[in-house]
Amino acid sequence: xxxxxxxxxxxxxxxxxxxxxxxxxxxxxxxxxxxxxxxxxxxxxxxxxxxxxxxxxxxxxxxxxxxxxxxxxxxxxxxxxxxxxxxxxxxxxxxxxxxxxxxxxxxxxxxxxxxxxxxxxxxxxxxxxxxxxxxxxxxxxxxxxxxxxxx
Amino acid sequence: xxxxxxxxxxxxxxxxxxxxxxxxxxxxxxxxxxxxxxxxxxxxxxxxxxxxxxxxxxxxxxxxxxxxxxxxxxxxxxxx
Numbered sequence: 001x002x003x004x005x006x007x008x009x010x011x012x013x014x015x016x017x018x019x020x021x022x023x024x025x026x027x028x029x030x031x032x033x034x035x036x037x038x039x040x041x042x043x044x045x046x047x048x049x050x051x052x053x054x055x056x057x058x059x060x061x062x063x064x065x066x067x068x069x070x071x072x073x074x075x076x077x078x079x080x081x082x083x084x085x086x087x088x089x090x091x092x093x094x095x096x097x098x099x100x101x102x103x104x105x106x107x108x109x110x111x112x113x114x115x116x117x118x119x120x121x122x123x124x125x126x127x128x129x130x131x132x133x134x135x136x137x138x139x140x141x142x143x144x145x146x147x148x149x150x151x
Numbered sequence: 152x153x154x155x156x157x158x159x160x161x162x163x164x165x166x167x168x169x170x171x172x173x174x175x176x177x178x179x180x181x182x183x184x185x186x187x188x189x190x191x192x193x194x195x196x197x198x199x200x201x202x203x204x205x206x207x208x209x210x211x212x213x214x215x216x217x218x219x220x221x222x223x224x225x226x227x228x229x230x231x
Contacts, residue, residue, distance in 0.1 A: 008197045070197070073208055139192065145207060147197040 002150040004066040006033065006057050012071065012079025014112045014125075014144065015041060016135045019064025023135035025109040026055055027086050036061070042086035042115075044094050044106035052089040052106050067139050068148035074121045082115035100126075100133060109135040 002017075009015075011030040017023055026043035032054065033040040039054035060066055071079065095105035103114060113133040116123040126133040127140030138144055197203060 008201055010201055070195075070203060070207070145195045146192055147195055149194055 002061055002063060002066045004057070004061055004068065004150040005148060006036075006068075008148060009033070009068060010070075010079070011076070012074070012082045012115075013147075014069040014071070014138055015060050016067045016069060016109075016139050017060055017063035017065060018067075018136065023109075024060070024063065025112050025135040025138060026060065027083055027112045027115060029054070029083050029087070033057075042083065042090075042111065043108045044089075044092075044111050045108060046094050051091055051093045052086070052111060053091075065151045066149070067146050069138060069144040070147050071116055071121065071123060071125065072143050072145055074116075074123065078119065078121040081119045082112075082121055085115040085119050086111055099131070107132075109133050109138055112138060 004015075006028075009028045009030065011028060013028040014025060015028065016025045024043070024045075026041035029040050029042060031040075032038065036058040037056050039056050041055045041057065041060065042052065043055050044052045045055065071082070074082075089103075089106060089111065093105050094107060095102075096107045098105040098107065098110065100110060100113070100117075103118065106114075110133055113125050116125055123143050125138050125141045125143055127137040127142075130137070139146065195204075195207060
């Protein structure tokens with residue numbers, strides 16, 4: 001569990017958590033934020049439904065560590081476009097083995113990565129450029145900065 | 152009949168091989184990032200009003216190739 005504060009989060013910011021084998025990641029939608037139990041984070045998961053969906057900030061407090069990431073060198077318009085990209089995939093299926101080039105099946109960190117790679121921001125946020133983009137790759141990338149952390 | 156059985160067995164083997172290669176790719180990706188652990192990275196502080204300090208948004212410096220790179224390239228060309 002962590003005590004992440006969500007006060008400074010803005011649309012397009014990325015949340016990465018650690019404490020499980022792979023960690024978890026999601027992208028903030030400020031227009032939907034209204035407290036810890038209101039779904040406002042775009043991610044992909046296998047439950048409660050399979051696929052791209054909104055999750056609550058409280059869920060992200062359930063992990064050992066949490067990072068708030070800002071994508072450097074982007075405008076708010078670009079960050080909003082990234083968030084809109086996530087929203088546009090709502091309901092598409094979850095697949096942890098889907099390649100980064102596949103824009104119709106998702107895992108949590110790939111959604112956030114793709115939202116910046118395939119939109120106007122044009123940023124590749126995979127820190128090691130591997131075949132898969134793990135949540136921690138988003139933290140390690142040079143185009144992201146940690147603006148809040150909690151454990 | 153035998154041919155179809157052989158084909159089925161071959162398809163199953165191919166499927167298993169593909170799954171194994173995907174698993175290996177996942178493991179390799181994990182390995183390359185140093186045990187899936189974070190690198191040391193400073194926490195930058197956002198402004199209290201939620202905006203980002205200007206210095207965060209400075210464009211990255213242009214990458215200037217090291218003189219040695221040119222030198223090496225020239226050597227390679229000459230050798231070729």
